[in-house]
Amino acid sequence: EAAVTQSPRNKVAVxxxxxxxxxxxxxxxNNMYWYRQDTGHGLRLIHYSYGAGSTEKGDIPDGYKASxxxxxxxxxxxxLATPSQTSVYFCASGDDYEQYFGPGTxxxxx
Amino acid sequence: xxPVEQNPPALSLYEGxxxxxxxxxxxxxxxxxxxxxxxxxxxxxxxxxxxxTKENGRLKSTFNSKERYSTLHIKDAQLEDSGTYFCxxxxxxxxxxxxxxxxxxxxxx
Numbered sequence: 001e002a003a004v005t006q007s008p009r010n011k012v013a014v015x016x017x018x019x020x021x022x023x024x025x026x027x028x029x030n031n032m033y034w035y036r037q038d039t040g041h042g043l044r045l046i047h048y049s050y051g052a053g054s055t056e057k058g059d060i061p062d063g064y065k066a067s068x069x070x071x072x073x074x075x076x077x078x079x080l081a082t083p084s085q086t087s088v089y090f091c092a093s094g095d096d097y098e099q100y101f102g103p104g105t106x107x108x109x110x
Numbered sequence: 111x112x113p114v115e116q117n118p119p120a121l122s123l124y125e126g127x128x129x130x131x132x133x134x135x136x137x138x139x140x141x142x143x144x145x146x147x148x149x150x151x152x153x154x155x156x157x158x159x160x161x162x163t164k165e166n167g168r169l170k171s172t173f174n175s176k177e178r179y180s181t182l183h184i185k186d187a188q189l190e191d192s193g194t195y196f197c198x199x200x201x202x203x204x205x206x207x208x209x210x211x212x213x214x215x216x217x218x219x
Contacts, residue, residue, distance in 0.1 A: 035209075042116075042196060042209040043153075058206060090153060099143065099207075101153035 003027065006091050006102040013109050019078040021105050023091030031094045032074040033058075034066060036087040037104075043090065049074055081109045113137060114199050116210025123187045124218050131213045133197035135178040140200040142173045142180040143207065147194040156182070156195075187217045 003026045013019045025032065030051045035043040035058075045058030047066035055066040063085060065077040074093075078085055086109050092099040115134045123129050133142065144156040157164050159173035159180065168188075173180040180197055194214050198207040 033207075040211065042211040043198070044209065045207060048206065056206075059208065088151070092153075097158045098155045099145075100155065101145075104151050 004091060004093050004100050004102040006089075006105050008105060009103065010106045011108070013078075013081045013107065015082060015109060017081050017109075019081050019085075019107065019109075021076040021078075021089055021091075021107070023074045023076075023093075023102055024072050025074075025091075025093035025100070026072065027093050027100060028071060029093035029095055029100075030071075031099075032068065033092040033094070033099065034064075034074070034076045035090045035092070036060070036085075037090060038087050046076065046089075081107075083109045085109050112208075112211075113139075113201055114197060114208045114210040116197055116213060118213060119211065120214045120216075122216045122218055123184075123191075125187060125189065127187050128183065128185045129187065130184070131182045131195055131197075131215075133180045133199070133210050135180075135199055135201075137201065138175055138178065140175075142171075142200070143198045144171055144180070144182050145196045145198065146191075147196065147212070149193060153196075184215075187215075189217050189219065191215060192217045 033048040034046045049068040067075045089105045091102040113136045141160045157171040163172045168185040170183045194212045198209045
């Protein structure tokens with residue numbers, strides 16, 4: 001069965017600090033995604049990737065970078081975290097037809 | 111405006127009842143997916159459609175790209191169906207999905 005894991009599951013960061021959220025998938029999917037979920041907005045796509053070495057901007061990429069060093073791993077990087085980036089972040093992997101989501105990371109920026 | 115409008119925002123059903131959720135799109139979408147988010151926050155894919163209708167047990171989904179909508183029908187609602195349902199439509203770039211704001215479903219015993 002598809003398996004997507006995220007770490008950490010919970011993170012408290014300070015404003016201006018650097019935060020890295022990690023995602024690992026064992027599905028051998030080419031596509032991976034980072035979303036954030038906020039009340040009143042549903043899920044919004046931040047960055048996605050078609051394969052190792054590729055990153056693409058989603059709907060709300062500002063303030064975020066992404067890195068896809070391998071087929072299995074996709075990281076979301078907040079170089080200078082701000083309180084507005086407090087949210088729940090979901091990673092997903094997928095083929096052309098379906099996405100499999102990780103359990104989510106709750107990030108609080110103080 | 112938002113490319114995906116999802117209705118209703120919230121819905122309560124008695125066990126055994128049938129109902130439908132709908133997403134309207136502001137433009138032609140390539141495909142649509144439906145997800146359920148359970149009480150633990152986990153997101154589960156229910157359907158992927160590029161066109162037409164799919165069924166899986168008590169769930170049935172339709173996507174009409176030309177008419178710019180998709181529906182999710184739940185038949186014989188069960189307590190475990192409670193959660194938030196999202197549609198997500200693929201627009202413009204390949205694999206760039208836009209989510210609706212969700213429908214919060216409560217099934218009442």
